[in-house]
Amino acid sequence: MTDLPKKEQLYELIRANPFISQQDLATQLGLSRSAVANYIATLVRERRILGRAYVLPDQRPVVCIGASNLDRKLRSIDRLVLGTSNPASQDESFGGVARNIAENLARLGTPTALITAVGNDASGGALLAHAEETGIDTRGALRLDGASSGTYTAVLGHDGDMVVALADMALNDRLSPAFLATRQQQRAGAALVVADLNLPIESVAALLDDAARDGVPLVLVAASEPKMARLPHSLRGLRLLILNEGELAARVGRTLDSDAAIGAACLELQRQGAQDLIVTRGARGVMHTSPAGMMHLEAPRVEVVDVTGAGDAFAAAVCWSLHKDGDDAADLGLACRRGLQLSAMTIGCAQTVCPTLDAGHLESLINASELD
Structure with missing residues (x-):
């Protein structure tokens, strides 16, 4: 040189x-x-x-902001009986909504960066080392002395469905507006910013303000019904909100017992500033907004091995589609079809992020499904 x-x-x-x-x-x-x-x-x-x-023009990444944690999954060997001890098998892996999305994106060949908070402990070091090995840029992560990295413990029935989950995610409250401001250059150079609702409401509001000002598309991914309280009232600047039926109901404060009710709730959030919404419905597929109104897509049939990470995989494939095709030209219906296929792939494997994932495999599944 x-x-x-x-x-x-x-x-x-x-x-x-x-x-x-x-x-x-x-x-x-x-x-x-x-x-x-x-x-x-x-x-x-x-x-x-x-x-x-x-930032180099051909390397603008998707920047994922939010939770990284150690996932523990306890799966009942027989039918789960409450109030007593149940024989179970245990598995540990790396998780967190933003981290899971980032790993899926990296495995799909997308330049990806992760802004997250971890303790300066063994778990935090392992989380970041694994992310870096996967190809994720973790230089924007917040490393905290004297703090324990986040944990998520899911109890699964013998059929793989989640019974209950317990999350220690308080560390994400340190991803404050002041901290995010120190990563403003990195975020402004992104092709797309994806954030989960484990962030404080003030931080989500700051990301919305930045998206409206800077023009970098922002995707928000819900984390749970209680954490819908972290979504500000004004959604101005929001390109896309991905959430499930229960989370949408929590946002609007009423039961959504029909497709028409879901459509009306989505319209309400669009009036608050969101450009588009995707509502996931488990085995019943998804609904998404479009210029022609609400669209519905069926979910592919899949034998359930483990549902953990399926929603994050769906969100990752949608974001991959927006990045791959360019937000202005992106087809949200195609993005959802890609999301449904990756979600099905994830449900059909034991890992939170499918280890065999790559872009060619996903596209071949989509092409095959369209021929069925």
Whole structure:
């Protein structure tokens, strides 16, 4: 690299580390800070980098923001009997809505970054190491001394359906607006921002404000019915909200007992500022908004092995579709079909994120389903 002109040497250093500081560039190249700034300004004018954070045009990632935790799944060997001890098998894996979405996206070949909070403990180190091995950029993560990384414990019946889950996710409250502001450059350089509702309501509101101001599409993914309280009243700036029927009912404060009621609830949220919504309905498929009204898609049949992670897989495939096709040209119906196929693939395997996932496999499943 030493034979290259200084500007090209600087460009290669930025390609290797898009978060490198101007001072580090100056030190490595033997230049003044002002000379580095001039070279960067030239690269911006040439559209070889996209301004601050030095984001390269062909490498704009999907930035996922929210929960990472250690998942523990206890599966009853026989029919579950409440109020007594039940024989069970145990499995541990890495989880968290934002982390699961990020891993699915990375396995689909999408440049992906994860902004999350972990304790500076063994679990946190393992979470980030696994993410990095999968190809996820974790440099924006918050590492906290004296804190335990989040945990999620699910109790499954012998048929694989969830009976109850317990989550220690308080660490995500540290993903405050002030902290997110320190990652503003990274977020502004994203092709798409995906956040889960494990974030504090003030942080979700800040992400909505930034999306409305900066024009980076924002997808919000619900985490549970109680955490719908973390969704601000104004949804201005929101490209897409992904949630299930119960979460939608919690938002509007009424029972949704028909397709028409779901459609009316979606329209209510669109009036609050959301551009589109997708409502997942388990084995009954999904409904989504469109210019022609509410659309319904059936779910593919699948033998249930483990439902954990299926909703996150669906959300990841939808986001992959938006990133792959470009948000302006994206077909939300196609995105949902991709989501349903990846969700079915995840339900049919024992892992939270299907280890055999890749983009070619997913597309072949979609093509095969359309021929049925």
